[in-house]
Amino acid sequence: SSPVPHGIPVPASYGDPQRNGLTANDLFDGMAEHLFYTLGTRAEGASVHDLYMALSHAVRDRLMTRHLATKDQLRAGSAKVVAYFSAEFLIGPQLGNNLLMLGMQAEAAEALRRFGGPGLDQVLDVEEEPGLGNGGLGRLAACYLESLASLEFPASGYGIRYEFGIFDQAIRDGWQVEITDKWLKGGWPWELVYPAQSVSVGFGGHVESYGDEQGAERRRWLPAHRALGVPHDVPVLGYRVNSCDRIRLWRAVAAESFDVHAFNEGDFQRAVQEKVASETLSKVLYPNDGTDQGKRLRLEQQHFFVSCSLQDMLRTLALRGAPVQSFAEHWTVQLNDTHPSIAVAELMRLLVDEHRLGWDEAWTITTASIAYTNHTLLPEALERWEVGLFGSLLPRHLEIIYEINARFLQQVRLHAPGDLDLLRRVSIIHEDGTKAVRMAHLATVAAHHVNGVAALHSQLVKTDLFPDFAALWPGKFTNVTNGVTPRRWLALANPPLARLLGETLGDDWPAHIERLRQLEPLATDSGFQQRWAACKLACKRRLAGVIAEQSQVLVDPTSLFDIQVKRIHEYKRQHLNALQVVLQYLRIKHGETEGMVPRTVIFGGKAAPGYWMAKLIIRFISGIAETINADPDNRGLLRVAFLADYNVKLGERVYPAADLSEQISTAGLEASGTGNMKFALNGALTIGTLDGANVEIRQQVGTDNFFLFGHTTEQIAELRSDYRPWEWVEKVPLLREALDLIERGHFSNGDGELFRPLVQNIVGRDSYFLLADLPDYLVSQNDASRLWADPSAWQRASILNTARSGYFSSDRAIREYAERVWGVEPLPVAMGCEVS
Ligand code: Z16
Incomplete structure (x- = not known):
């Protein structure tokens, strides 16, 4: 309850164009005011960073009305709200995107011109990106929140405000070096703290029984430790609408009450240590994309943000004057992978222990509100927690999980009497060897829907990962193919193409991405092709500038830009691409350049710090780049670059500049991929396997406009039983020579040891079937070169890739979740004052 009486709920400037107005004048005035009053500096002495902060604050003022109006409307109403639970939100730079959403890019540029200093690009460039995610999964969460807001769905993301996000990557002597990501160091203006x-x-402690007022026996948890979660909200504007949702990120601080005891004992040291321990919870993101480390702190982080979020949601229910029994009518929870799946047990605990509901009623509410998205089939990525660890950290949750499991297994017994092996297979508790909680089973048992992230992947979830669950509940399993936001990944990242699309499709095309189809008839129009090519060339020049600045490698913007950017993983097969580059190089050395075209092969991506082979792959790419770029025999036919510190910001430079997109994972292993969609949207042609969303991209853009290669998922499964990679070596001309060259140190300054483990990995086990796919890959690469040699044919295919990629918009994906999984409707936001 507020000490301020009703009747003066908003500042006088609420409807004041000086604050909410969107002209260059308004923005200039806002910046001048913030430079002076917020930053305490004079315009004359302002640094680029000061201007960035001033402009950001002025823009933030302009979204505040929308943000508060969205919140007011939600608090007053009863609309079902989406709660997107994710341990990662890779939101990227905010200023440029918010200017785009509000339609004020030109105004911002003009306001800056009036200061007479640096231009908008220079100011945008100083923004620190919050790297609160590893890769695809975290970026997907960010795209989904943006589409939720743009489609006017009421929603809140819930996650962790890591003080240190994904490390910054430097390349030293060809090796990855990790540098702490200090994204908060200059002050980050895009969060609101409450x-x-x-x-x-x-956390920890024990559970005891007690009799409640009615004399019923109940259980209660007496934790040994407590931490406080402080919400930090990042506003998420919708595109040219009033809706402004939020991502609520929790920061851990010490719970004051717990320190008091130690203080009273005079043990100041211990009190401070407790504080440090609590604040460690939100200190750093685990830098693994798709592998589970099984570390206690990671489970603590998961429980921390999930518990904060569910308590927060129950509180807003109370604010709406609604009873806890109506939870599932007010909230729908999406679990982004199993990272937040402790929510199943925590919601049960809150409902049963704290709100005193009966088990069955609580279970009905829990299962009606929670849905689960699976993002991987890789066994090493499926989360399991040893029950010893789990029980010592969350004793009551372990009890609840045992109870859920007992009731579930009873149901299975009725369904398949006597099938003990089935019970063993589906149990939430893994029982062979050390007992462990299988988080994917917990999520699957509780969720009303379980979805995969691409058609092929969702199929494999049913047939390979959870066949028993799919037989038990066929209706529970569904597919929602991933999508990416066309605002950030096209309108913002690709200014030349955005302009051309505006002229061709109308200025509001980013809100109506299906209009890209209207480009189809222009694909063969030579005038349009030329304008198309000019856009691409401009983006390639921009990226060439980045490469030159970063690594002093000069690349030719008219060469074919062949790009692979993503986390480094053996299953993603960057080393297959590198091997292909070595073979091209040998062809040049042998004078067999027939059919080759000038290419620039660009790599980028981070390796998990503990993933030794991934780091060696980076070293290998650096090695071949150094040798090949220095070899005069090239005659401009081949250049190789490794882009350091690939992140969202760099991605915005990379996707628009690509001609060829490398999507070459072993079939069946990449759940979806989303970079593949960003490339196609920006007019790159894909060279790829039938994996993840590649399958659907190929269907959409047309088989002629996609370079397919490699074994299918079924063929890989067949190969697996009897695969002898060394027998494939002789099938590829020059491969023996290439492998010898690598082993003799040609790409490592004569060091014959350095890359031996990599060669052994490929020729010895080849767990990811590089050699089986290599011959076909080379054929496809030649096809790509052949098409490149016919510029008009290439432009046509490029235009068709963009024209037919509207399906991969996150707007489409969010509409599918809304209709088929969440049961939510758009709720346009009315504002007290209309701001154009
Ligand atoms: C992740 O980024 C993904 C899966 C996973 O289990 C964990 C993490 Cl951190 C990725 C998938 O590898 C990728 O195929 C998919 O496109 C992406 O999640 C979004 O669904």
């Missing part, structure tokens, strides 16, 4: 809405979370 200390009054902090919540308390327990």
Whole structure:
């Protein structure tokens, strides 16, 4: 309850164009005011960073009305709200995107011109990107929140405000070096802190029974420790609408009450240590994309943000004057992978222990509100927690999980009497060897829907990963193919193409991405092809500038830009691409350049710090780049570059500049991929396997406009039983010579040891079937070169890739979730004052 009486709920500037107005004048005035009053500096002495901060604050002022109006409307109403639970949100730079959403890019540029200093690009460039995610999964969450807001769905992301996000990558002597990501160091203007809405979370301790007022026996958890979660909200504007949702990120701080005891004992040291331990919870993101480390702190992080979020949601239910029994009518929870799947047990605990609901009623509410998205089939990525660890951290949750499991297994017994092996297979508790909680089973048992992230992947979830669950509940399993936002990944990232699309499709094309189809008839129009090619060339020049600045490698913007950017993983097969580059190089050395075209092969991506082979792959790419770029025999036919520190910001430079997109994972292993979609949207042609969303991209853009190669998922499964990679070596001309060259140190300054483990990995086991796919890959690469040699044919295919990629918009994906999974409707936001 507020000490301020009703009747003066908004500042006088609420409807004031000086604050909410969107002209260059308004923005200039806002910046001048923030430079002076917020930053304490004079315009004359302002640095680029000061201007960035001033402009950001002025823009933030302009979204505040929308943000508060969205919140007011939600608080007053009863609309079902989406709660997107994710341990990662890779949101990228905010200023440029918010200017785009508000339609004020030109105004911002003009306001800056009036200061007479640096231009908008220079100012945008100083923004620190919050790297609160590893890769695809975190970026997907960010795209989904943006589409939710743009489609006017009420929603909140829930996650963790890591003090240190994904490390910054430097390349030294060809090796990856990790540098702490200090994204908060200069002050980050895009978060709103609400200390009054902090919540308390327990850890450890024990459980006891007690009799309640009615004499019923109940269980209660007495945690040994508590931490406070302080909400930090990042506003998420919708595109040219009033809706402004949020991502609520929790920062852990010490719970004051717990320190008091130690203080009273005079043990100041211990009190401070407790504080440090609590604040460690939100200190750093685990830098693994798709592998589970099984570390206690990671489970603590998961429980921390999930508990904060569910308590926060129950509180807003109370604010709406709604009873806890109506939870599932007010909230729909999406679990982004199993990282937040402790939510199943925590919601049960809150409902049963704290709100005193009966088990069955609580289970009905839990299962009606929670849905689960699976993002991987890789066994090493499926989360399991040893019950010893789990029980010592979350004793009550372990009890609840045992109870859920007992009731579930009873149901299975009725369904398949006597099938003990089935019970063993589906149990939430893994029982062979060390007992462990299988988080994917917990999520699957509780969720009303389980979805995969591409058609092929969702099929494999049913047939390979969870066949028993799919037989039990055929209706529970569904597919929602991933999508990416066309605002950031086309309108913002690709200014030349955005302009051309505006002229061709109308200025509001980013809100109506299906209009890209109207480009189809222009694909053969030579005038349009030329304008198309000019856009691409401009983006390639821009990327060439980045490469030159970063690594002093000069690349030719008219060469074919062949790009692979993504986390480094053996299953993603960057080393297959590198091997292909070595073979091209040998062809040049042997004078067999027939059919080759000038190519620039660009790699980028981070390796998990503990993933030794991935780091060696980076070293290998650096090695071949150094040798090949220095070899005069090239005659401009081949250049190789490794882009350091690939992140969202760099991605915005990369996707628009690509001619060829490398999507070459072993079939059946990449759940979806989303970079593949960003490339196609920007007019790159894909060279790829039938994996993840590649399958659907090929269907959409047309088989003629996609370079397919490699074994299918079924063929790989067949090969697996009897695969002898060394027998494939002789099938590829020059491969023996290439492998010898690598082993003799040609790409490592004569060091014959360095890359031996990599060669052994490929020739010895080849777990990812590089050699089986290599011959076909080379054929496809030649096809790509042949098409490149016919510029008009290439432009046509490029235009068709963009024209037919509208399906991969996150707007389409979010509409599918809304209709088929969440049961939510758009709720346009009315504002007290209309701001154009
Ligand atoms: C992740 O980024 C993904 C899966 C996973 O289990 C964990 C993480 Cl951190 C990726 C998938 O590898 C990728 O195929 C997919 O496109 C992406 O999640 C979004 O669904």
